[in-house]
Amino acid sequence: MAASETEQQITRARRRTLPAQTLETLEGVVQSQIPQSRREEIRKYLELFGYKPERSILQIHIAGYFGRGRPPPKELISREKAAARYQGRTFTVVGRTHDPSIIDRVIKPKKKQEEASAGYIGYLFKNKDRDEKPPDELLPLDFTPAGFAYPKDWKDLFATKGFLIALHVPADFARSKNELTRRIRQIGKGVSVKQQWDFLRELEQYGYRLKKDQASQQ
Numbered sequence: 001m002a003a004s005e006t007e008q009q010i011t012r013a014r015r016r017t018l019p020a021q022t023l024e025t026l027e028g029v030v031q032s033q034i035p036q037s038r039r040e041e042i043r044k045y046l047e048l049f050g051y052k053p054e055r056s057i058l059q060i061h062i063a064g065y066f067g068r069g070r071p072p073p074k075e076l077i078s079r080e081k082a083a084a085r086y087q088g089r090t091f092t093v094v095g096r097t098h099d100p101s102i103i104d105r106v107i108k109p110k111k112k113q114e115e116a117s118a119g120y121i122g123y124l125f126k127n128k129d130r131d132e133k134p135p136d137e138l139l140p141l142d143f144t145p146a147g148f149a150y151p152k153d154w155k156d157l158f159a160t161k162g163f164l165i166a167l168h169v170p171a172d173f174a175r176s177k178n179e180l181t182r183r184i185r186q187i188g189k190g191v192s193v194k195q196q197w198d199f200l201r202e203l204e205q206y207g208y209r210l211k212k213d214q215a216s217q218q
Contacts (some may be wrong), residue, residue, distance in 0.1 A: 026157050027099065027105060030142045033194050041197040042143050043136040048180060048207035049070070049094055050170040053134035054126060060106050062119035063162035090168045092177055096150060098158040099140035105129070139165065144193045147185035151194060154214070160201065173208045180206040 035041070043053065050056075106122030106128075124135035142158070143165065144150045149164070169177050183206050187199045204210060 027101070027141065028155060029157060030099075030140075034141060037196070038135065038141055041200065042139055042141075044200050045197065046094060046136055046167075047209065048176065048203055049092065049167060050173050050208035051136070051167060052102045053136055056125075056135060056167060058094075058124040058135040059166045060102060060121050060123065061164045061165050061166060062121060064119070086115065090171055090174045091166060092181065093144045093146050093164050093166045094170060095143050095148075096162050097140045097143050098144050098155055098160045098162045099183045100158060100160050102138070102140055102163055105138045109182060145184055145188065146181065148184070148188035148191065148193045150191070170208060170212075173211060176206070176208075176211050 031038075043051075046056075046058075103121065106124060108122045109120055124138050126132055126134045129138065142150075142154050155162075180203065183203060187202070191199060
């Protein structure tokens with residue numbers, strides 16, 4: 001049986017993966033250009049969407065192929081019902097990376113899931129990670145929020161098509177997440193991802209935690 005389009009894309013991405021020593025050198029270049037607090041900033045950013053290190057799953061998709069596959073009819077109906085119930089879709093892209101080392105940390109999807117979504121290479125989940133690390137600790141440090149420009153010099157360093165990071169936000173945040181993503185895009189137009197992420201404080205008022213507190217007070 002011929003390999004699926006997704007399998008072919010993963011194979012090509014793996015072929016472009018540089019030797020471990022070289023990747024470590026490139027990661028060091030990125031690390032030298034960002035604040036030491038970047039790992040914490042990534043976690044706080046994800047938490048705006050309701051991310052929980054112990055429980056959340058981050059999906060990894062090859063850029064350019066995200067959303068091209070069509071899910072089975074039963075799953076499609078389920079998604080539409082959920083979107084109507086929560087007044088918005090829970091699934092959202094939160095950022096991207098071009099560091100191919102992420103391929104070696106993902107949990108491979110089941111065959112049916114892979115065929116249903118072209119470009120889906122797997123997911124990050126603490127309970128299934130070999131070192132029991134939460135997803136935010138496994139994301140490469142070049143992680144760039146959705147709506148922000150990915151630095152061209154980093155893209156040239158890794159020379160990959162790139163990978164999109166996505167997650168399902170909590171159901172009670174589905175309707176509110178669109179406002180958060182709009183704010184992120186607005187901020188991203190004038191901020192370099194290499195700088196300290198001071199914009200996180202501004203985004204807190206649109207994030208999941210505050211929205212949940214406000215709902216509980218009503």
